[in-house]
Amino acid sequence: MVLSRGIDWRWFGLKALAHILALLPAAWLIYRALQDQLGADPVAALTHGTGDWTLRLLLLGLAMTPLRLIFKQSWPIRFRRLIGLYAFFYASLHFAVYLFLDLGSYWSQIGADILKRPFITVGFTAWLLLIPLAVTSNRWMMRRLGRNWQKLHMLVYAIGILGVLHFWWLVKSDVREPLLYAGILALLFAIRLKPRLHSWLQSRRTADDGQNTA
Amino acid sequence: MTDDSRIPSSEITPESVYRRRRELIGAGLASPLLALAGCTEAKTPVAPNPALTSPNGFSTGEVKTRFEDVTGYNNFYEFGTGKADPAKFAHTLETKPWIVTVGGEAELTGSFHLENFLKGHAIQDRIYRLRCVEGWSMVIPWQGIPLADILKRFKPTSKAKYVAFTTKADYKQMPGMAYNSINWPYREGLRMDEAMNPLTLLATGLYGKPMPKQNGAPLRLVVPWKYGFKSIKSIVRIDFVEKMPQTSWNMLQPEEYGFYSNVNPAVDHPRWSQASERRIAGTESKLFAQRIATLPFNGYAAQVAGMYKGMDLRKWF
Numbered sequence: 001m002v003l004s005r006g007i008d009w010r011w012f013g014l015k016a017l018a019h020i021l022a023l024l025p026a027a028w029l030i031y032r033a034l035q036d037q038l039g040a041d042p043v044a045a046l047t048h049g050t051g052d053w054t055l056r057l058l059l060l061g062l063a064m065t066p067l068r069l070i071f072k073q074s075w076p077i078r079f080r081r082l083i084g085l086y087a088f089f090y091a092s093l094h095f096a097v098y099l100f101l102d103l104g105s106y107w108s109q110i111g112a113d114i115l116k117r118p119f120i121t122v123g124f125t126a127w128l129l130l131i132p133l134a135v136t137s138n139r140w141m142m143r144r145l146g147r148n149w150q151k152l153h154m155l156v157y158a159i160g161i162l163g164v165l166h167f168w169w170l171v172k173s174d175v176r177e178p179l180l181y182a183g184i185l186a187l188l189f190a191i192r193l194k195p196r197l198h199s200w201l202q203s204r205r206t207a208d209d210g211q212n213t214a
Numbered sequence: 215m216t217d218d219s220r221i222p223s224s225e226i227t228p229e230s231v232y233r234r235r236r237e238l239i240g241a242g243l244a245s246p247l248l249a250l251a252g253c254t255e256a257k258t259p260v261a262p263n264p265a266l267t268s269p270n271g272f273s274t275g276e277v278k279t280r281f282e283d284v285t286g287y288n289n290f291y292e293f294g295t296g297k298a299d300p301a302k303f304a305h306t307l308e309t310k311p312w313i314v315t316v317g318g319e320a321e322l323t324g325s326f327h328l329e330n331f332l333k334g335h336a337i338q339d340r341i342y343r344l345r346c347v348e349g350w351s352m353v354i355p356w357q358g359i360p361l362a363d364i365l366k367r368f369k370p371t372s373k374a375k376y377v378a379f380t381t382k383a384d385y386k387q388m389p390g391m392a393y394n395s396i397n398w399p400y401r402e403g404l405r406m407d408e409a410m411n412p413l414t415l416l417a418t419g420l421y422g423k424p425m426p427k428q429n430g431a432p433l434r435l436v437v438p439w440k441y442g443f444k445s446i447k448s449i450v451r452i453d454f455v456e457k458m459p460q461t462s463w464n465m466l467q468p469e470e471y472g473f474y475s476n477v478n479p480a481v482d483h484p485r486w487s488q489a490s491e492r493r494i495a496g497t498e499s500k501l502f503a504q505r506i507a508t509l510p511f512n513g514y515a516a517q518v519a520g521m522y523k524g525m526d527l528r529k530w531f
Contacts, residue, residue, distance in 0.1 A: 036499045040287035041350055106490050106505045117486055173395045173466055174295035
């Protein structure tokens with residue numbers, strides 16, 4: 001990737017647009033919350049809304065590498081950090097809504113909730129794991145960590161799985177929506193694994209060939 | 215726990231503030247703008263307060279849930295699993311004519327037009343708390359007939375130990391049934407003494423209006439001391455049975471939903487706490503409303519706890 005020292009206005013515009021798009025759901029939720037348009041249980045609506053957008057952005061961020069593989073273009077990777085940081089932003093909003101609006105003065109419940117409720121344990125773990133990724137998402141940390149940076153950021157796969165599991169475990173009987181997220185996640189993993197699988201099969205084949213001719 | 219601790223101090227408006235607010239309103243400062251912002255409405259505490267409940271449990275003085283919220287936020291999976299789905303899709307339910315079939319261990323059985331089924335009974339008013347297993351609650355003014363009054367007419371035999379209820383199941387009228395979120399038809403049941411308890415209501419209306427379709431028109435059960443899913447909607451069958459009948463949520467997740475499903479803050483749902491609830495009530499925004507403590511038997515212990523004497527409520531959740 002060639003980085004020019006001057007400002008690339010086209011990219012600047014696209015990034016600005018991406019920021020605006022990423023902030024729109026939050027703005028819309030907050031607006032409706034203040035206008036009392038979130039229905040009978042606005043706290044539940046805010047919790048679900050911020051949770052949905054966390055998962056959507058997480059999956060979108062995870063889609064950047066597969067997009068690069070499919071289109072053989074590098075531009076998707078340039079949005080990856082921005083999308084990932086907004087996933088963390090929505091996850092933090094989600095956690096804040098749960099803490100301050102849902103639990104409110106019932107903070108004594110939080111310890112029991114996190115330890116005893118598997119779906120909350122899983123969601124909380126996913127949020128915790130997002131923190132080191134957000135902290136090390138800048139260029140300076142990237143350079144400092146070197147090869148370890150890549151290893152650390154592999155955590156995002158685990159976070160994706162935990163996020164979907166968090167959703168799956170909280171629904172009462174209708175698993176269609178979590179199933180959709182799980183399906184997309186599986187598809188994204190499959191696309192990533194495909195070239196590796198190919199090269200692995202290739203290497204096995206050549207190894208077999210070598211044995212046969214020997 | 216003392217009674218006082220049930221009302222968070224933040225819910226109590228200091229008298230001085232309260233008096234001053236009245237003065238301001240009295241001085242004619244209450245403009246239409248203030249009314250728009252909801253400032254003229256007193257911030258009444260919404261904590262469950264047994265002192266506000268009449269001795270027989272038939273009525274509570276707690277802040278009621280708005281009609282729009284009672285009719286816009288429903289679990290009625292036959293019309294979809296979203297809370298707003300029933301209000302959107304229940305209009306296709308045909309409630310006239312409505313036939314109720316009574317069967318099983320009773321001297322009198324058969325199918326009856328709703329009008330005949332209800333004939334001779336005076337409609338009574340109840341204001342009950344409703345606690346959903348999901349952790350939210352409402353206060354709803356119902357109209358209906360005590361279930362006991364109706365059941366007695368059919369002269370259940372000594373073999374009748376339980377009463378089983380069935381919801382209408384019609385794929386044409388209920389679009390949510392296309393997805394098998396529940397093993398249709400929806401089924402519920404009560405032990406005979408629970409069915410005969412004066413609190414148990416066969417409701418035909420709410421807020422003085424005929425029962426809205428999304429709330430289970432034209433005939434639904436209201437069992438205020440049990441989690442909401444026990445209060446089965448749009449009933450077409452009532453059977454007197456000897457053995458504990460199968461109930462829908464128990465069939466789906468037996469370790470999460472028991473037959474009794476009495477509201478119990480001491481027994482958590484395996485996946486979430488039942489110690490507290492979000493009360494959906496009043497006209498103010500619920501955004502910053504405080505959670506309130508959930509009470510044993512949803513605050514109706516005085517009227518119903520006796521039925522479960524000697525039972526381990528952890529085992530019989």
